Structures are given as C-alpha cells and as structure tokens.
Amino acid sequence: MEEMDPRLYGARWAEHYDEWHAGLMDDEGSVAKLAELADGGPLLEFGVGTGRLAVPLAEQGLEVVGVDVSEDMLAQLKRKSDKVTTIVGDMTTVRVDQQFAVAFIAFNSIFVLPTQEAQVQLFRNAAAHLRPGGRFVLETMVVSGARPGDKGTFRVARIEHDKLTIVAGMADPATQFHNGVWVIFEPDGTKFYPIQGRNVTHHEMDLMAQLAGLELEHRWADWKEGTFDGNSTMHVSVYRKP
Template structure:
C-alpha cells in the first residue's frame, strides 16, 4: 500500500480549473509549451510513460504531438477526468501506485512532473519509484523528474511556514517538518462571491537533488542533465526547482 494521499472525486473535478487560475499557472500555455517541447525531444520516436498522470494536463497534449503516451494513476477519480479528454485506445491508463505498478512494454521516456514524486511520503517508496522507472525504460531511455526545492533559507529561527501564493482567490503556504522531510501545503481558496473560503492541505516528502541522484544510482540510472526549468536555464544555488534527467545505460 502506497503512502500517497488519494485525490477525491470532488478535488479531481476542480483540479484543472484551479491549476489554471492559481499563481503557479500550471495549466497555462506558457508553462505547458516548454514542458512538452522538453519531453517530446527526449521521447524521440519512442513511447512515453507518465507516472501519476492525473487529469492528463501534460499527457494528453503530449499525445496530441504524436508521442505515444501511457499513464499510471492512483486516483480513479483523476483518471476519470482524463478519460473525458482521451479514450483508452488513445491514452491507456493503469490504476495503481507509481512505486510498484507495472505496465506492458518498454519506454524511451518515463516522467514525473509538478513535484509528484513528493506524494510518496517515505524515502523507501521514492527509491522504489526510481526502480520502477528503470524497469520500464529501454536501454538508453530517460527518467525525468520536476521537483521544487524547499525554501528553507527563508525560514528564520522558530518559523515553520512559508507562503507560495497570495492572490485574490487563493492563499497558499507550506509548513515544514525538518526532521522527517515532510512539508504540508495549506490552501485557502475562495468559493464563489459570498466570501467563504475552502481549506485543504496535502502532505509531501521533499528530497534534495543529491538524494535523488543516490536513488537513481540504486536503480542503475545515471544523471544526464539538471536544469532549473523546462526552458533549460542553468541550475544554480538560487534555483527554486529543478528538472533532472537520468539515463538508463545501453
């Protein structure tokens, strides 16, 4: 049993709209364009597998670009929203967790976007996620992860919370357990025009790039590149996230 928290039907129905409207803009063309360019180039003429494919924010348009895409998704409710966009023949989805679920065939690309590996709340499960990616990759194939870096340098002594979005409809902040490497994302979202706010939170296990590199090594993968965003900006000490690519040796 995975430690990931399960997305409910109610959350799945709101997910696409809220991601498009939030301060992150993850559903916008400006964000999706570079993401799809990056992934399509790595996939080449091969197949791509998205772990935790969700509602298909990335997988559906990547398939529309001509890349054969399959997905693994823990939440049946999220997969049901995806199914409205693409049928099972166009984009097959297997219900299961990304650490252990196996789908048929080999892939030139396995990818995890938008901090999703942090949904696995233990280091052991994250290691198994890398091993599962390696099992699916053909020789020379790549495993890609997009993951934010926890803003711990913004925490003065005694403070445990850092805001990441303060907008008219949404207030979001993270709180940190530095011992367990767990962050909790808190969301206060205004519903309608009556002034009422909906409160939600989700738990995540953050991991540093060096820790991920060790997980990759345990899975038999080698670091190929690390950049700060999908546009290829060099990764540095002030980067707020990274896109990392590991390669399965020939």
C-alpha cells in the same frame, strides 16, 4: 503528522486542478522536450493526473501510458482525450508489461510520496520500465529542506469578490514530511484542499538514481535547457539507464 489517503488529493482537487494551475507551468516547453527525449518512443507518466502533459503528447501521435492512484483525476483526463492509456495504481509498485523510452513525473509530483523509501522505490520502478538508454525525467522546485524550529508557512494566495484563498503548511525537520492545505472561504461555506508528502532535494534524487542504476545525464533550470545554478528555483533532471 498523520498521513491521509492518497486518493483524497484527487477527490478534492480533480475538478479544479486545470483551472487553478493554468499558466503556472511551461506546458509547451515540457511537451516539446519530452517528445524530443522520447524520439518517437513510448512514454510512461507517473502521477498523470488530468493529463496536462500526457494528452498533448498523445495528440502528437506518441504512445503514452499514464498512471495515477486517483480515479477522479483519470476521469478528468478521459473527458479530454481517449488517446492516453490510463492505469489506476500506485506509482511505486505499478507494473506495465512494456519498456519505455521515457518515464517522467512532473511539477513536484514526487513530493506526494510520504517517505524516502517510497521515493527510492519510484526511482527503481521507473528504471525497471525503461529500455536500455531510456530516461527518467523529473521536474520539481528547488528545496532546501525543513529546519529545526520551522514554524511553517501561511500566505494569502488569492483575494476575489466573495472569495478568499489561503495556503498553509508545515514540514517535519526529521523526516521532511510536509502537511499543507489550501482553504477557500466563500459565502456558501469553506472548502479544504489538502496536500501532503515528502520534500526531496535534487542532491538526494541523485543518490536515489544511483540506487536504481540510473545516471544523471542533464539538469536544467527549466524545460528550455536553462543553466541550473544557485539562483534557480526549479530543476528538470534527466537520468539515463545505461
């Protein structure tokens, strides 16, 4: 599968991201838990996007630095607030001259990285920015990985008057690289919103954390510390720097 320019995601999605994702995630719960984990210390968000979490955290008086490769996403964030320090950069290599109480990446954003190597580098970069005892927090859906013979997925996401939204995607069983797209059909034309990256299981994240010198401290089914078990569809994993 051909990899797209990572900035294309932001260019296509930024204008509608907040509208389309409203109510899908537990914003209140995630902000409360991240603030608790930070305990007054500074936070670093990788893939900060439009500031769904960074802005309310900053409005609580916390110092928040947000990194994103997309200038379009950061422009949307700046329209909401000037309290978040933003940096245009690659989350796997960016360097901030500061140590943080919490580094985090929310709602599947680790999946946008295209390779296992890049995901490992993200863990190492997060660890390098944490102070001793600091935490790296990730939130993703629970994935089992693509299997041989997987024909991909296709579903109708939304039907409205004069508007149809469909979602399609395929994953490579050899690499777990996922290639997907949201397509919106309207009377004035068709619009494509691509999404790509590599699916990664929570088990694999644990190994990535070990490579980065981090230890699993908590794994919950949600931001309210629900028990993670075989029926969980999401997980919040907290890794601690010794």
